[in-house]
Amino acid sequence: MFVDKAKIFVKGGNGGDGIVSFRRELYVPEGGPAGGDGGKGADIIFRVDEGLRTLMDFRYQKHFKAPRGEKGKPKGMHGAGAENMVVRIPPGTVIIDDDSQEIIADMTRHGQEVVVARGGRGGRGNIRFATPNNPAPYISENGEEGEERWIVLELKVMADVGLVGFPSVGKSTLLSVVSAAKPKIGAYHFTTITPNLGVVDVGDGRSFVMADLPGLIEGAHEGVGLGHEFLRHVERTRVIIHVVDMAGSEGRDPFDDWIKINEELVQYNEKLAERPQIIAANKMDMPDAADQLAFFKEQLEQMDGDKAYEIIPISSLTKQGIQELLYKAADLLDTVQEMPLVEEVKDVEERKVYKFEKKDDDSFTVHFDEGIYVVESPNIEKFIKRTNLNSYDEVMRFARIMRKMGVDAALRKAGAKDGDLVRIGDYGFEFFEGSDYIYE
Template sequence: MFYDRAKIYVKGGDGGAGIVAFRREKYVPEGGPSGGDGGRGGNVVFVGDEGLRTLVDFRYKRHYKADRGDNGMAKNMSGRSGESTVLRIPVGTVILDDGTGEVIADITEHGQRVVVAAGGRGGRGNARFMSNTNKAPTLSENGEPGEEHWLRLELKLLADVGLVGFPNVGKSTIISKVSAAKPKIADYHFTTLVPNLGVVDVEDGESFVMADIPGLIEGAHTGAGLGHEFLRHTERTRLILHVLDISGSEERDPLEDLRIIQDELKLYSPALAERPVIVVANKIDIPGAEENLERLKGELKDRYEIFPVSAATGEGLQNLIYHIAKVLPDISAPTIVTLPDEHRVTKVKSDKRFEIRKENNLFIVEGDEIEKHVKMTFFDQEDSVYRFQNILKAMGIDAALEAAGINEGDKVEIAGVSFDWV
């Protein structure tokens, strides 16, 4: 089954904890602190794989976590770092933060690696806190939590050539005749509900990838008829083949069809409408097609090249394929095009290191820096609590709480941990 969207949760591994330990060896009195650092947590990594064509693997498993780092050990031995979780993903996938819509990465090459959730660093052992004024520290750090996100994955097929046109104009028949792709073909509208990819082999070992984009209808740029689902697969194509039913067998005017689809492409993305286009006049073997073909040539003049073909009999397809192979090397890969407001993210970053808000007698302190310190502090260690108090004072949080009117006995909450103000 073809799946081109997925929503998943990823979390980097937490760092291992540092420990408190001292050298205790014969003939080494007062050996000093020897607590080792915790290991770094593993990362969650995406790797582009050109052998994959769908996001189906992410439909049935949606949570991915990397291993946490091991805790530190005595004798200044650091803990083992956690194993990274490596996920293979189709080339052509855009990775977005589901909460903000921000584009995190665009996988465009085979083997491309992207860290989407970094593991936390390991906490420091007590050997790292020894100083001239504290020869025997009894504090250590907990490991830093790994990053975590809800991600949205969107697959935009990477194809050299994209077939576009109204439903039932013969796109699937064309790709089945010129490649090994075997799409479902029937004489009714919207037979093709998902894009199909086929590799077209040309003489001398040359080849290119062709995508059969499901039929578009008027209003597709607004999402009508699954328009956005189909149109985004045209964004990466270098050359567009506009397939027309030149016979008018569906009682539609092929010239009007051409205008409508070109307008839909332009309304979806002006840059997409400027891609090189070849008009494929299909069903030339049906009576009445020649008359419409002459009208089409008179209307287009030299704007587009026109190739009359019959997908049913194979007439004209070889000339079309040779021409595509000839012009493709001169067409550069397109830049990424998206909907005008899609993926546009406005971030407001505060210059403040922390913020304080009051709810009744509860003072809530928020800020990435101080919240990380809370998560990495062992509050059952007296020296760790004393160090944390110094951090609050150095960051100016103590003074800010007093200025906010905190009183003896009031509660302070940071990262879900409550403290009594004394």
């Protein structure tokens, strides 16, 4: 089964907790603090593997959680950092943040890597908090939480040549004739519902990858029919072979078909109008096909525009013109070898990929909500998660920092009195004017 879109959840590993420990060695009086730092949590890294062709693996596994770092150790030893989690994806995969719809990366090269969820930093041990005023602190930090997000993976087939056209014009038959691919072929519309790939040997030492893409219908650029499921694959092809049923066996006008398909391509992405295109006039073995081809050429000449199209009459049944078509496609590929892919994302700024990489912001807001004073600040919420609220010393440290930041004064200004409830993130406190918070 070909799967070209998946939505998954990723979470970087939490950092390991720092610990409170003291040196207890013979002949070392007042040894002092010796609690080590926790190790860093694992990152989740997506790596391109050219041996993969679909996103099938993500149909059965949708959650990826990286391991956390090791806790700190006595004698000032740090905990070990967790080994990064590497997830393999096929070339041509676009990674999109589900919340912001920002493109994280466009993965096209074998071995290319991107971090999609970074692990949290390890918490500091009490050896880090020793000061002349407090040489034996009972303070340590919890490890930082790893980044988590929902991401969408979209696979755009990596092919040199793409076959486009209305349903049942003979694209799959053509691919089966020129390559070893065995696509499903049937006498009904939308026999092909997923892209089929085949390697084409031109016969003169050249070869290329050809993709038989699902048939288009009017309104595809708006998602009608297979719509975007088809069109996103066209973006990757460097040469388009537009297959037209020149015999009009479906009762449609060949020239009208050609116009409508090109309109759908351009409305989806204007840059597709610049893509080299060969018109493969198929089914030339059928009656009236020659007359239809002559009329098609007349209509094409009457069109306004400076882009020239080459028409090659073929028949997938009798193999008429097939070799000429392959030579022409290979020649075009030689001329567009270095043409960039449509909308390829070369580099993504770190600030867009890793939201938590932004500079810490000490700003906060205070508002009254259903009997509770709520303090909102991403930085304070992150800080409180790293605080061990079961330790009196750490709660006092947290209270001092809040007072220094001006949170106490802001609460008093908002009307907070002794005993009023204060909520910061998922944590609740009692507020006492001129004193410290008391954790509930």
